[in-house]
Amino acid sequence: METQENLPIISAIPAPVRDRSVRPPWKCFCCCDSGKVSNPYLSNFVLGENGKPFICQRPDCEEGKKYHTAYYLSDAQRQEYAKKHGGEAMSSREYQAQWDMRLTAAHCEQMHLWHKADWDKHAAQRSKRLNYGQPISSLTQKLSMPNGKES
Structure with a gap:
């Protein structure tokens, strides 16, 4: 391939910094925003296999509040809800x-x-391992330039 001496050499532009967060978007790490406790630490508080899912009791958990509210509805309230939204109560x-x-709430908060x-520790290790936020190295910049020329 023949090179054209009259073409200008341009410098590489570093890619914009992206959000490379490895933390999930959950607000509640007890139930992962599902309302049903799904946590690797559940075995610290529950002996054996539990057949029923636990409802998250953290006060800040919106999905847990929905299950908690539904748990305490009366039969009349359930019938009214079914009439309004369809289905069988x-x-x-x-x-x-x-x-x-x-x-x-104390179990769920813990x-x-x-x-x-754990997620914060994992994120810090991953960030350090991948060296996020560092500028493009001079070697990478040289490799991106034709004929190794820099401007």
């Missing part, structure tokens, strides 16, 4: 039989803190 007893409410700390 479950009785309070049937709905409550599906969930486990024995975890306390799991949230442990899980969040």
Whole structure:
């Protein structure tokens, strides 16, 4: 391939810094914003396999609040909701039989803190390993230039 001496040499422009956060978008690390506790630390508080999902009890968890509210609806409130939104209403007893409410806010808060700390540690290690935020090295800049010329 023949080079054209009259073409200008341009400098490489570093890519804009992207958000390379490895922390998930969850607000509640106890239940991962699902309302149902799914946490690697659950085994610290529960012995054996639990057949029913636990409802998140953290006061800051919006999804947990929805399950918590639904858990305590009366049969009349359930019927009214079903009329308004369609479908068949479950009785309070049937709905409550599906969930486990024995975890306390303190349990959920502790799991949230442990899980969040793990993600923060992982993010810091990954960021350090990948050397985020560093400028393009001179070697990379030279490699991006034809004939190794710099301007």
